[in-house]
Amino acid sequence: MALNDLRVAFRQLGRKPVFTATAVLTLAIGMGVNAVAFGVVNGLLFKGSSTSHRPDLGRVMTTPGGDEGGNASIADFDRFAEATRGALDLAAEGRAALAWRHDGAAETAWVLFVSPDYFSLIDPHVIAGRLDVSRTDGGVRAVVIGERFWRDKLGSASLAGLTLRLNDTDVSVAGVLPGSFTGPAGLYSPDVWLPLKDISLFGTAPELQARETQWLFLLGRLRNGSSIAEVQGRLAAASAQMARDWPESHRERGARFRLFTERNSELRGIATGAAIGMGIIGLVLLLACFNVANLLLARAIERQRDMGIRAALGARPSRLMRLVVTEGFVISALAGIVALLIAWWTQSLVTSFAMPIEEPQHLDLTPDLNVVGFIVVLVLIAGVLPGLWPAIAAARVNVIRVLGSQGGNSASGRPSPWRRWLVGAQIAGSTAFLALAALLAQSYAGLSVADYGFDKDHLVVAQFYPASNGYDAARSQRFVDQLLARTRALPGIADAAAIDDAPFFIGFNRVTSVWPDQGTCDDDKCPQIPTLAAAPGYFRTMGVSMVAGHEFEANGSENEVVINGPFAKQQWPDGRGLGETIRVGARGASYTVVGITGKTHTRGLDRERLTIYFRLGSDHYEQSLTMVARTTGAPAPMVRSVREAAQEVDPNVSLIAVKTMDEQMAVQLWPFRTVSWMFTICGALALILATVGLAGVVIHAVNQRLREFGVRVSLGATPRDLVQDVLRNSATLLLPGLVLGAILAASAARLLQVAFIGVNVLNPITYLAVALLEGAIVCVACIGPALRAARVDPLIALRSE
Numbered sequence: 001m002a003l004n005d006l007r008v009a010f011r012q013l014g015r016k017p018v019f020t021a022t023a024v025l026t027l028a029i030g031m032g033v034n035a036v037a038f039g040v041v042n043g044l045l046f047k048g049s050s051t052s053h054r055p056d057l058g059r060v061m062t063t064p065g066g067d068e069g070g071n072a073s074i075a076d077f078d079r080f081a082e083a084t085r086g087a088l089d090l091a092a093e094g095r096a097a098l099a100w101r102h103d104g105a106a107e108t109a110w111v112l113f114v115s116p117d118y119f120s121l122i123d124p125h126v127i128a129g130r131l132d133v134s135r136t137d138g139g140v141r142a143v144v145i146g147e148r149f150w151r152d153k154l155g156s157a158s159l160a161g162l163t164l165r166l167n168d169t170d171v172s173v174a175g176v177l178p179g180s181f182t183g184p185a186g187l188y189s190p191d192v193w194l195p196l197k198d199i200s201l202f203g204t205a206p207e208l209q210a211r212e213t214q215w216l217f218l219l220g221r222l223r224n225g226s227s228i229a230e231v232q233g234r235l236a237a238a239s240a241q242m243a244r245d246w247p248e249s250h251r252e253r254g255a256r257f258r259l260f261t262e263r264n265s266e267l268r269g270i271a272t273g274a275a276i277g278m279g280i281i282g283l284v285l286l287l288a289c290f291n292v293a294n295l296l297l298a299r300a301i302e303r304q305r306d307m308g309i310r311a312a313l314g315a316r317p318s319r320l321m322r323l324v325v326t327e328g329f330v331i332s333a334l335a336g337i338v339a340l341l342i343a344w345w346t347q348s349l350v351t352s353f354a355m356p357i358e359e360p361q362h363l364d365l366t367p368d369l370n371v372v373g374f375i376v377v378l379v380l381i382a383g384v385l386p387g388l389w390p391a392i393a394a395a396r397v398n399v400i401r402v403l404g405s406q407g408g409n410s411a412s413g414r415p416s417p418w419r420r421w422l423v424g425a426q427i428a429g430s431t432a433f434l435a436l437a438a439l440l441a442q443s444y445a446g447l448s449v450a451d452y453g454f455d456k457d458h459l460v461v462a463q464f465y466p467a468s469n470g471y472d473a474a475r476s477q478r479f480v481d482q483l484l485a486r487t488r489a490l491p492g493i494a495d496a497a498a499i500d501d502a503p504f505f506i507g508f509n510r511v512t513s514v515w516p517d518q519g520t521c522d523d524d525k526c527p528q529i530p531t532l533a534a535a536p537g538y539f540r541t542m543g544v545s546m547v548a549g550h551e552f553e554a555n556g557s558e559n560e561v562v563i564n565g566p567f568a569k570q571q572w573p574d575g576r577g578l579g580e581t582i583r584v585g586a587r588g589a590s591y592t593v594v595g596i597t598g599k600t601h602t603r604g605l606d607r608e609r610l611t612i613y614f615r616l617g618s619d620h621y622e623q624s625l626t627m628v629a630r631t632t633g634a635p636a637p638m639v640r641s642v643r644e645a646a647q648e649v650d651p652n653v654s655l656i657a658v659k660t661m662d663e664q665m666a667v668q669l670w671p672f673r674t675v676s677w678m679f680t681i682c683g684a685l686a687l688i689l690a691t692v693g694l695a696g697v698v699i700h701a702v703n704q705r706l707r708e709f710g711v712r713v714s715l716g717a718t719p720r721d722l723v724q725d726v727l728r729n730s731a732t733l734l735l736p737g738l739v740l741g742a743i744l745a746a747s748a749a750r751l752l753q754v755a756f757i758g759v760n761v762l763n764p765i766t767y768l769a770v771a772l773l774e775g776a777i778v779c780v781a782c783i784g785p786a787l788r789a790a791r792v793d794p795l796i797a798l799r800s801e
Contacts, residue, residue, distance in 0.1 A: 537551070
């Protein structure tokens with residue numbers, strides 16, 4: 001019976017190739033955009049490391065997570081490993097950047113330090129060589145490299161005798177991991193995996209070995225017979241002991257163990273965002289289903305005589321419903337095949353929306369069985385939803401009416417209320433998408449050209465970390481001084497200065513406690529204010545104005561600070577600030593305010609954040625540093641010159657990144673750009689679907705009204721009268737959808753006002769422009785059917801009756 005229904009469905013659809021192609025492509029658009037979006041979700045949540053699917057693997061998270069995100073220090077790892085021995089196999093991984101020396105120059109190698117048991121817990125597939133990240137008493141240490149690094153940087157060289165020089169330390173390459181492997185901590189795709197116990201031998205920054213530096217991701221595997229409660233008890237005991245041993249850094253710290261299958265907080269956050277995004281994009285599929293439902297309803301009216309004959313010959317209502325539903329499934333299945341091709345074809349396009357950061361990341365977007373299964377679910381949904389009402393209508397066919405003398409054209413040419421509702425929903429949905437896309441585009445465009453208080457159009461930013469390349473503070477300072485001198489001497493460079501973190505850097509703010517005028521911070525209730533450390537000339541180089549006082553001078557005191565305007569207003573509402581003394585830090589050290597900056601954004605796109613600037617001192621040279629250089633012209637051509645200048649100063653120091661300030665800010669603007677493009681793409685697709693849907697309704701209405709038009713022409717109606725009548729009826733379908741869509745968009749924008757920075761979400765001009773654009777496009781699509789009505793031959797139209 002099912003095979004017979006399929007044969008009938010294919011035969012019926014083959015007789016109407018235009019209808020079939022329109023329905024298939026319509027559903028394919030809705031399924032395709034959902035399949036592409038699910039491919040991203042699949043890569044984030046369901047692919048990646050196999051650890052997320054192991055029921056006995058989990059993560060040890062320190063609490064409170066704070067800026068460290070639940071990570072641990074090396075000292076924490078050692079204590080936790082000892083405390084949970086016999087109940088939990090514990091391993092650690094930590095990200096770092098080292099200098100890879102080759103061909104007389106240094107390049108940044110993104111590495112992952114791992115503990116000895118790391119690979120035994122994860123058990124990844126090796127594409128060449130063997131897994132061997134070991135510490136040896138003598139000779140060359142063994143490491144594992146990534147496939148991308150092996151192929152792109154090393155030219156797929158033979159592993160036999162292959163060595164690398166990292167921070168002036170030689171290592172031998174033992175094996176190669178596939179590029180799709182990212183480990184349990186996220187999308188980070190390192191170049192090299194190194195032994196964590198050898199970290200001191202690689203001359204890394206001393207702070208990585210400090211017990212207060214939480215930078216390691218800890219994962220553990222439950223031993224047979226052990227329970228989560230037992231592990232949790234041991235972790236609590238270890239945390240309490242560390243709090244007693246190290247009260248200054250671990251007084252309020254704890255730890256908990258959470259299985260990966262329980263979805264830790266990071267994955268829950270990603271899953272929530274993915275669900276919201278899929279829900280928004282799913283509306284495109286819903287609009288496509290509305291469109292196909294409209295087409296099937298129109299086809300059901302055309303097939304009333306056929307269904308009447310089948311009913312007269314004894315076909316039951318269930319049989320008639322099955323015929324219509326089967327046609328819907330065939331259309332949906334064909335659309336699913338096209339959607340899978342779209343998902344495969346758009347892999348490279350989707351990667352262009354990746355976050356613009358230096359750390360190498362890998363997101364596998366290749367369609368797999370998960371994507372195929374998702375499309376199958378869409379096929380089932382799209383096969384039932386659009387055909388449900390047409391199937392019910394087919395089952396209720398009136399045999400006597402449709403087989404009477406006027407059965408062939410007994411149906412009215414006016415759209416039914418149900419079809420009007422479907423068209424209105426499509427128009428409303430596309431209008432809402434386009435209006436929100438317009439608002440987001442305005443916000444993104446405004447943020448791209450906004451004044452942030454510094455000369456962002458003429459700045460080059462160079463980030464480096466000499467301490468991670470084995471340099472002490474004195475040697476690091478010499479490198480910075482020489483780099484500044486050489487950069488200032490470059491043609492096209494007006495000035496250069498150093499700071500620990502340039503505006504809109506990636507990472508967490510360093511903060512300090514600000515003490516009250518009277519009292520202490522012993523109760524930990526003092527405000528934590530973000531801090532930066534700048535060298536003399538920084539504000540001049542950046543183009544930041546000073547509203548009071550001056551910036552740091554070469555011969556100034558170490559106990560001087562520069563503050564920004566918002567901090568000055570909060571601390572001294574009466575307008576004081578310059579020359580005042582503030583107490584900051586763990587011990588309440590006193591600093592004198594020598595300058596107050598004008599408007600300058602450091603992190604926030606929408607507003608200034610409270611900021612205190614300290615003088616760049618010797619302790620800062622053991623951390624990551626940044627040089628900003630102001631150019632006399634466009635900054636992009638100077639990027640290469642700055643990079644070459646750094647290599648000439650010291651080829652042993654690798655630059656993490658050299659880019660323009662616009663590129664530096666791209667990470668902060670990335671969410672706005674991505675969401676704006678998402679709504680623009682969805683809006684464009686929804687507009688296409690709405691246009692096709694309304695045009696299809698008008699075409700069907702014209703076909704059903706050919707006899708009426710013939711009569712009207714024979715009675716003296718002009719072609720202009722018929723065109724106006726068709727367009728007027730189209731407008732009655734279009735206008736309610738435009739109004740409802742604008743109201744929906746305004747309501748959503750008002751509810752999510754925080755996402756539309758710098759935009760008046762209730763500006764009527766935006767909604768009017770979107771409505772006019774959509775109305776014009778839809779009306780143009782309806783002109784074709786209207787002209788066909790105007791060219792009707794009354795003799796042919798009446799003879800056909």
